[in-house]
Structure formats: structure tokens, C-alpha cells
């Protein structure tokens with residue numbers, strides 16, 4: 044029953060009441076009850092009436108209202124409530140009290156204290172179909188699958204390793220050029236596992252952090268597995284070659300469809316003869332199983348129902364059309380007869396009788412015709428099975444893979460129907476769910492996912508205690524990691540994807556260091572594109588909304604001050620982002636009430652146009668946006684729990700969705716009570732990426748998301764009064780690639796369009812503030828050692844609270860060292876020089892915003908100052924360091940590339 048518990052609440056929209064009338068007491072089966080509901084009610088609530096396999100709660104009439112069914116997030120079962128299972132739903136055509144009736148057979152757990160004819164309230168909790176499939180998968184595992192032992196008691200030999208590499212043909216070598224080394228290794232290893240020794244049961248784990256191309260790798264593997272098929276197919280066009288059929292599953296419909304879109308693109312693109320493809324998807328056949336209403340429109344064409352209809356329509360179209368015409372004719376006839384019958388109410392009895400007989404006759408004929416149409420158009424099993432058998436890739440959810448459809452299609456075919464089962468988003472599937480596709484006896488399982496992102500959603504705490512929240516992939520990875528020292532190779536048999544193609548390197552830095560053990564690297568092309576000067580906003584800032592406070596709203600929370608900041612940021616994105624497409628901006632909040640309030644505000648501001656997408660972390664998993672704003676909401680005066688926010692996996696997903704800019708809004712004192720947030724804040728603090736704000740200043744503070752174009756320009760014309768330190772805020776020396784990223788891209792590699800610059804900063808302030816106030820980038824402020832307590836800033840600093848983190852940076856506002864205006868001027872020129880020399884070979888990928896990215900005078904300026912800049916760079920490095928600014932010395936969160944790039948920069952200096 045534990046397994047059921049979490050699902051009671053996972054379908055909240057099904058929690059509806061039904062009044063049922065107990066009709067008779069079936070003496071023979073004490074635990075079975077027959078209830079009656081009126082047909083009218085059934086018709087009205089077609090979607091929601093208790094259906095077969097539904098789990099329901101039954102409450103006798105006399106107990107109604109005595110106790111609430113829902114308390115908080117959990118349903119309280121007590122002796123008054125009877126957990127029951129809808130065994131059978133039967134529609135009968137019996138008239139009762141002037142209404143047609145339906146019968147509902149419900150099986151209760153034990154004796155149900157209800158009297159005959161007493162009304163019973165029935166609460167539909169959830170369908171048990173999925174649960175039944177999971178139970179079936181569990182019970183069949185041992186008898187049906189060779190992987191049973193490996194799953195229950197895994198050892199490293201059960202997992203495929205890189206030693207299985209195969210030889211590749213020229214064509215495949217050329218194809219694999221589009222993939223990075225990790226992806227190639229994953230494809231080749233999984234391919235070898237499937238193709239070599241098919242009798243050996245093996246599992247392949249492909250672990251891919253955010254944006255590392257997990258889907259791309261799956262598509263590449265499918266292509267690799269199925270291209271050989273073409274050769275075989277040419278000789279023997281029996282399309283039922285089971286060795287070349289793959290079952291591709293994911294826990295959710297959305298995940299299946301996302302992957303399918305990529306599969307379709309790839310196979311269509313690579314079709315040998317596009318005018319004459321061999322299958323329905325390029326040269327292969329693809330089918331998507333599952334109810335049509337849950338399939339994305341873009342892939343609906345490949346649904347089983349669609350393909351069945353297409354085949355039937357093609358064959359039986361004229362016949363079906365004729366039947367429809369006849370049915371329409373009978374409908375008209377019935378209408379007319381009913382009208383005549385109504386008119387003859389006061390006429391002769393004989394006439395009425397004749398009409399009744401005629402109506403009955405026409406009704407019968409119509410009913411027969413309707414069932415014939417249904418039979419032809421309905422889903423004839425034979426056609427379904429043929430389509431499934433002819434498919435090379437079968438896509439469906441894990442649950443659907445356990446349905447009767449697949450089983451009956453393969454019944455009597457002999458052998459194993461798939462060469463392998465691939466599970467995408469495997470980190471998000473419950474263990475038992477992952478067992479479901481294994482009922483088809485396939486002994487090769489490929490799990491692709493990231494256990495460090497969100498686990499399966501399990502609300503029941505009891506279920507969590509039993510480990511139901513842990514995915515199979517997470518369990519395997521954990522076990523292997525714990526025993527890594529006992530492995531002969533000393534290496535984990537997990538294929539790791541380590542190059543990400545999504546995030547700006549500044550966004551990637553913290554998750555890479557803290558969550559992925561410094562292993563997540565940014566692809567060079569992605570780095571250049573993300574650092575493009577055409578994107579006018581900073582990549583990574585954490586706003587400390589110090590005077591924000593959480594307010595409870597029903598079961599949720601809101602934080603009004605954070606909403607104000609969100610709205611201000613959104614307005615800036617709109618005003619300064621020029622072409623920033625709002626569909627590419629996402630606002631992530633963990634709380635429903637906050638989401639609703641933000642949506643309302645956005646609606647007010649934009650009158651329903653151009654709304655940014657607002658949703659929970661869970662809804663954003665697997666997706667990406669150009670800019671993400673995270674509003675954390677929680678802000679307690681008395682420190683307490685931070686609820687959903689506490690999960691590292693949720694934090695990971697929230698901060699890894701943005702491509703160009705990530706702005707996190709939170710009450711840092713509250714957040715710092717959690718160790719993961721504490722690390723994030725300390726890291727941001729070291730990088731000078733924290734912006735303190737409060738109600739008085741939030742509008743000005745929001746402006747800090749703009750890149751510092753004006754500073755760059757003014758620094759050349761107005762020598763400022765302070766200079767930055769020589770060291771970068773995150774390590775690496777000036778001129779190193781990493782440094783270019785952090786300094787050059789975020790701070791200086793901005794558009795130098797004078798007009799834009801003036802407009803974005805100085806133009807706003809008629810009374811020009813002192814230079815230090817104009818330098819709004821927190822990193823620069825930090826480097827210049829300008830106290831965060833400067834006028835207009837908020838008074839409170841977040842301080843690292845956790846004494847166990849010895850590498851913790853001091854609180855914001857620690858005085859730095861004095862720098863002269865000349866040094867600052869030189870340093871700025873240095874950055875400009877590095878920027879312009881770097882830019883020369885950096886391709887730009889406009890993300891949607893297109894701002895003039897070149898400025899002659901700037902480039903020339905940078906060029907002419909290059910030599911001088913290098914001299915400054917050398918000298919700056921010798922300057923006394925405040926000690927905690929050079930992460931290579933002070934921080935355990937260095938970018939893994941720092942050392943390599945540091946030496947690179949030294950070479951450049953030589």
C-alpha cells in the first residue's frame with residue numbers, strides 16, 4: 044500500500060465527490076459492493092466519474108461533514124473512511140426513477156458499515172492502473188528478466204564500461220564528428236553493449252548534468268543502432284527484425300515527446316532519399332504509444348491511434364463514409380418520428396403504437412450501425428499490432444510500456460522484442476516504474492539521466508522513508524560511488540557527459556564546483572556565444588532582498604518585496620533587451636501563491652501580452668530559457684525551515700536553466716541557514732555577485748543587471764578615483780581565458796555603443812553620482828573595495844553563518860586595499876585590450892537581442908593600449924592581495940580549468 048500512497052495526491056484534479064446509492068448487499072461477497080449512479084451524472088462528469096481501477100474513499104452519509112478528507116497535503120484515512128477500489132464500472136440501460144442507471148462495483152478493504160439504500164460519498168483519489176503495472180513488473184521481474192539479479196544485487200560487472208569499444212565504419216566516424224568525446228564514448232559503449240554478446244544481461248548508465256546533450260546522445264545511439272538495419276533491410280525486407288527494435292521510455296509524457304521531437308528531426312534529416320523514405324520517419328518507422336490527449340501536437344502524427352486511423356481510413360474509407368451517411372439519415376428519421384409522436388400524444392392510440400414501433404425499429408438499426416462504425420474505426424487490435432511490429436523505435440511512458448498493448452502485439456512472436464530499452468530522465472523515475480518496460484524480457488537496459496537533478500515526485504513521507512523517492516539510476520550510482528575503491532579499474536562504470544552547451548560559464552561555475560565536483564565544463568563555442576556583447580545583461584547576480592518577508596497564503600507563501608524586484612527586472616529586460624523575447628524569460632518560484640501573484644502583476648503590466656513564463660522548479664526541469672529569475676520567497680524573522688528550497692536537487696535545477704542570465708532573489712539570512720544555499724551565497728559573495736537591495740532602492744539596484752557599458756567608456760575619458768585589484772574575482776590571471784570570461788564578458792566585454800551606454804546608465808542620472816556609485820557591477824565594487832554600506836545601499840550584510848566552512852569568505856563590505864585612479868584606468872584599458880583581442884576570433888550568436896556590438900573607437904582604443912595593459916597586468920598581480928580574492932589560494936571552489944589557464948596566461952605574458 045505504500046506504493047499507492049504517493050499517488051493519492053498526485054492527481055489533485057480528480058479529487059471530486061460523488062454521491063452514490065448503495066443498491067444491494069451482496070451476501071456472497073462481503074467485500075464487494077454495488078453502487079448505482081445515474082446516467083445523467085455519468086454523462087455530465089465523463090472525465091471524472093469513478094472508473095475501473097480507480098482508488099476511492101467511501102464515506103457513509105451519516106458521517107458526511109464530520110471530518111475533512113483533505114488535511115494539508117495528505118489525506119487522512121481513518122476508520123470512518125474506507126479505502127476502496129473500483130472493480131468494475133458497468134453501464135446498464137435500466138430505467139430507474141425516470142433515469143438510466145450505471146452500476147459501479149467497488150471492492151472495499153474490509154467490512155464497510157453502511158446500510159442498504161444509504162447514500163455514500165465517494166472521493167476519487169487516483170487511478171490504480173499505473174500501480175497495477177508496477178506491481179506486475181515487480182512480480183514478473185524474477186521470472187521474466189535476466190537483469191533481475193543485477194537490479195536487486197548489482198555488482199560493477201553488471202554495468203558496461205568503456206572497454207567495450209567497437210570498430211567504426213567511415214560513415215559512422217563521420218556521423219560522430221558532431222558529438223564531443225564523452226558523447227562518442229557513451230554512444231560507442233552502449234552500442235557495443237547492445238550488439239556484442241546479446242545474451243549477456245547488462246546495464247549502461249549515462250550520467251549527464253544539465254545541458255550536456257543527454258538527448259543528443261540518445262538520438263546518436265539510436266541512429267548508430269538503426270543505421271545497420273538498412274543494410275539488413277535491403278537484403279531481407281522483413282521489418283520485424285527484433286534486434287533492430289528499440290523501446291524508448293521516459294517517466295512523463297512531456298519527456299517522451301521532447302525526446303521524440305529530436306529523434307524525428309535527426310532521422311528525417313538523415314534520410315537517404317527524402318523523396319522516397321523507407322519509413323514514416325525518414326528511413327525508420329516510429330510509433331508513439333499512449334492516449335492522444337496526452338501527446339504533444341508536434342508528434343501526434345506518430346501516435347498509434349493516428350497511424351491506425353490512417354491505415355483503416357485508407358482501406359475502408361468508402362465503406363465508413365457510406366455508413367456515416369446512413370446513420371445521419373436514420374438520425375433525421377428518428378427526429379421526425381419523435382416529433383410526430385409528440386404531436387400524436389392526444390391522437391388515436393393505434394397511431395401512437397405504430398409510431399412507437401417504428402421508433403424502436405429505427406433506433407435498433409441506428410444502434411447496430413453505430414456499433415459497426417465503432418468496430419471499424421475503433422482500434423482494431425490487428426492493425427495496432429502490425430504497426431507496433433513494424434516499428435523500429437517505440438516511444439512511450441514507462442507506465443504505458445507495461446500495458447496490454449505491447450504485450451499482445453509481441454505475443455506469439457518468439458524471442459525478445461527489443462534489442463535494448465532506453466530510459467531517458469531515468470533520475471526522475473521511481474525504481475518500480477523503471478522495472479515496467481523490463482516485463483518484455485529485454486536484457487539490455489540503458490539509463491540516461493542525472494540523479495543530481497529532481498528525483499521522482501513523492502509526497503507521502505512514509506513512502507519517502509521507504510526509499511520510494513530514489514530512482515534506480517540514483518541507487519546504482521550511489522552504490523558504485525561507495526564502492527569505487529574496490530573496482531578493479533578504479534573507475535566508475537558510469538559514462539559521464541561533462542561538457543555543457545547551455546549556460547554562460549559564470550552561471551555554470553557554482554553548479555560545476557559544488558554539485559558536479561568541478562567536472563562540468565562549458566563548451567568553447569557556447570562560452571563565446573553566451574558572452575556575446577549583444578546580450579546587454581549581466582550573467583549572474585544574487586539579489587539580497589533584505590526587507591522581504593514571507594507571508595502564508597493557504598498552503599503556500601508569498602513575498603511581496605521579491606515580486607516588486609521581479610517586476611522591475613522584467614521591465615528592464617523589456618526596455619533594455621530590445622528584442623528579448625519574453626517566451627525566453629522564465630520566472631521560477633517554489634510557491635504557487637507567489638506564482639499566481641506574479642502572473643497577476645505581469646498581466647497588469649503587459650495587459651496579457653508578452654508574459655514571461657512563471658512556474659515551479661519541477662515544471663522547468665529539462666527546459667532552458669535565455670534568462671531565468673528565481674524568486675525564493677522564504678524570509679523568516681525567526682529562522683526555521685525553508686521547505687522545498689532545502690533540496691540540493693531542486694536548487695540544482697533552478698540554477699541551471701538559464702543560458703545567458705540568472706538572477707536569484709532571496710532573503711539571504713534565511714537561506715543561509717541551509718548548507719547548500721549557504722555555499723551558493725558564499726560563492727556569490729566571493730565573486731562579488733551579490734546585490735543588496737531594499738524597498739527604498741530596489742529600482743536602482745535592479746539596474747545592476749545591465750552590463751557596464753558606460754563605465755567602460757567613462758573610464759577612458761574620466762579617470763576614476765580608484766582602481767581594481769589585479770586578481771580576478773574567481774581566479775586565473777588577467778588575460779587567461781577564464782578571466783576573460785569573468786572580467787571581459789561579464790563586466791567589460793559589453794557593447795560600447797556610446798548612445799546605448801549613456802542611455803543605460805548615465806543618461807538616467809542627471810546629477811552624476813561619484814564614480815564609485817557609477818560602477819554598479821558588484822564585482823567591480825568588490826575589487827575596488829567599495830563598502831556595500833555606501834549611501835543608498837541597504838544596511839545588512841549576509842554573513843556566512845556556518846562555522847564549519849573554514850574557507851568562508853568574510854562578510855560583504857570587508858575593506859579592501861586602496862587603488863589609485865591611474866591604476867584603475869590602466870586596468871580598465873587592460874580589460875578592454877584583452878576583450879578586443881579576444882573578440883577578434885569570437886563568433887557571436889545573438890540570443891534574440893540584437894544590439895550593435897562593434898564600436899570602432901573602442902576596439903582601436905583597446906588595441907592601442909594593449910602593451911601598456913600587459914604591463915599593468917603584471918604589476919597588478921604583484922599588488923598585495925586582500926587574501927581571499929584569489930580562489931586558487933583561498934577557495935575550494937576553483938574552476939577546474941584555473942590551473943591550466945593560469946599557465947596559459949603566463950605563456951601569453953612571456
Ligand SMILES: Nc1ncnc2c1ncn2[C@@H]1O[C@H](COP(=O)(O)OP(=O)(O)OP(=O)(O)O)[C@@H](O)[C@H]1O
Nearest residue numbers: 221222223251253254255256257258259544665666
Ligand atoms: N556535441 C554537441 N555539439 C553541439 N551542440 C550540442 C552537442 N551536444 C548537445 N548540444 C546542444 O546542447 C543543447 C542541450 O542538449 P540536450 O537537450 O541534448 O541536453 P540534455 O542533457 O538532454 O539537457 P537537459 O539538461 O535539459 O536534460 C542542445 O541545444 C543541443 O543541440
